[in-house]
Amino acid sequence: MSHTAHIRSHRKPRRSASTIAMRAGVAGGVLSTLAVAGASGSANAAEPVTQTLELPTLTADLAAQVAQSADVTQQAAASYQLQAERDAAAAKAAKQAKTDLAEAKKKAAEAKKKAEEAERKEAAERASRAAERTTLSASSDTGSSTGTSSNSSTGTSTATGSAAAVVSFVQAQVGKAYVSGATGPSAYDCSGLVQAAFKQVGISLPRVSQAQSTAGTQVGLDNLQPGDILYWGGAGSAYHVGVYVGGGMFVGAQNSSTGVVEKPLSYDPPSGAVRVL
Numbered sequence: 001m002s003h004t005a006h007i008r009s010h011r012k013p014r015r016s017a018s019t020i021a022m023r024a025g026v027a028g029g030v031l032s033t034l035a036v037a038g039a040s041g042s043a044n045a046a047e048p049v050t051q052t053l054e055l056p057t058l059t060a061d062l063a064a065q066v067a068q069s070a071d072v073t074q075q076a077a078a079s080y081q082l083q084a085e086r087d088a089a090a091a092k093a094a095k096q097a098k099t100d101l102a103e104a105k106k107k108a109a110e111a112k113k114k115a116e117e118a119e120r121k122e123a124a125e126r127a128s129r130a131a132e133r134t135t136l137s138a139s140s141d142t143g144s145s146t147g148t149s150s151n152s153s154t155g156t157s158t159a160t161g162s163a164a165a166v167v168s169f170v171q172a173q174v175g176k177a178y179v180s181g182a183t184g185p186s187a188y189d190c191s192g193l194v195q196a197a198f199k200q201v202g203i204s205l206p207r208v209s210q211a212q213s214t215a216g217t218q219v220g221l222d223n224l225q226p227g228d229i230l231y232w233g234g235a236g237s238a239y240h241v242g243v244y245v246g247g248g249m250f251v252g253a254q255n256s257s258t259g260v261v262e263k264p265l266s267y268d269p270p271s272g273a274v275r276v277l
Contacts, residue, residue, distance in 0.1 A: 162201040163227030169197045170251040188253040213238035216274035230270040
C-alpha cells in the first residue's frame with residue numbers, strides 16, 4: 001500500500017457499475033457505428049464493380065460507332081475512286097477524239113492533194129490533145145481540100161449503108177455502163193464499143209484504142225463523115241476512141257461515171273480520125 005493510501009483525498013475513486021455500463025454502451029455504440037461505416041464503406045467499395053460490369057455495353061456501342069464510321073469512310077473512298085475512273089475515262093476519250101480528228105484532217109488533206117493532182121493531170125492531157133489536134137488539122141488541110149461540105153463536121157450529110165448501121169448500133173448503146181475490158185452487150189469500154197459496132201457490118205477491128213487509131217485512112221476533123229472512128233491522143237498511141245455519128249456529135253464509152261454517152265465534139269475535142277468504111 002502506498003504511504004498515502006490512508007489519506008482519503010489521495011485514493012483513486014472506485015468506478016461505479018453505472019459508469020462502467022455507460023462506457024460499455026458508448027463503446028458498443030462506437031463499435032456499431034464503425035461497423036455500419038465499414039459496411040457502408042464495403043458497399044461503396046462494391047459500386048465500381050457495378051460500373052465495371054457496364055463496360056462491355058459501352059464497348060459494344062463504341063464498336064458500332066467505329067464500324068459505322070468505317071462504312072462511311074469506305075463509301076467515300078469508293079465514291080472518290082469512281083470519280084477518278086470517270087475522270088480518267090473522260091481524259092482518254094478526249095485524247096482519242098483529238099487523235100481521230102488529227103487523222104481525219106490528214107486524210108482530208110491527202111484526198112484534196114490527190115484530187116488536185118488528178119485535176120492538173122486532166123488539164124495537161126486536155127492541153128496535149130488540143131495541141132495534137134491543132135497539129136493534125138494543120139497537116140491535113142492540104143488533103144481535105146477536095147472534101148465536100150456535105151461531108152464536113154457540121155453533119156449536114158446523112159449516113160447510108162454500112163455507116164448508117166454503125167451509127168444506129170452505137171446510138172442504141174447510149175446509157176449502158178462503162179466497164180474496163182467489156183465488149184458488150186450490157187457494158188463496154190471505149191474500144192470494145194467501136195469494135196462491136198463495126199462487127200455488125202462485117203469489119204473486124206483490133207481490140208485496143210492504139211491499134212484502132214491506125215486501122216483506116218487518116219481524115220481531117222473538118223472532113224468527118226458518120227461512121228468515122230475518132231481518137232484521142234496520137235495516132236498509134238491513142239488512149240480513147242469513139243464513133244462520129246454526124247451533126248457534130250459522137251458516141252463513146254467515156255468512163256465509169258458517164259457510161260456510154262452521145263456528146264458534141266466540143267465536149268471533149270478529139271485529136272484525129274480514121275475512116276474505115
